[in-house]
Amino acid sequence: MPLLALLHPALVNVISQSGPAAQAVLAAAEPAVLTAVVVALCLFVHRILPPEWIFDLPRSSTGRGVASR
Numbered sequence: 001m002p003l004l005a006l007l008h009p010a011l012v013n014v015i016s017q018s019g020p021a022a023q024a025v026l027a028a029a030e031p032a033v034l035t036a037v038v039v040a041l042c043l044f045v046h047r048i049l050p051p052e053w054i055f056d057l058p059r060s061s062t063g064r065g066v067a068s069r
Contacts, residue, residue, distance in 0.1 A: 003038045004031075 008030075015026045
């Protein structure tokens with residue numbers, strides 16, 4: 001949701017300068033399109049980053065990982 005909130009202001013001028021019919025279409029389509037763009041970007045980043053970098057736990061000072069109880 002924060003990414004959608006950051007992307008929305010970039011389109012405010014475009015939507016406000018268009019005609020009433022275009023504004024209605026953009027108001028209906030913008031949330032779905034922006035959500036699809038954010039999902040696509042997240043999946044792209046997930047694909048290019050190594051999974052060890054994203055999901056690896058911090059190492060302890062002994063270098064054996066986080067100790068379990």
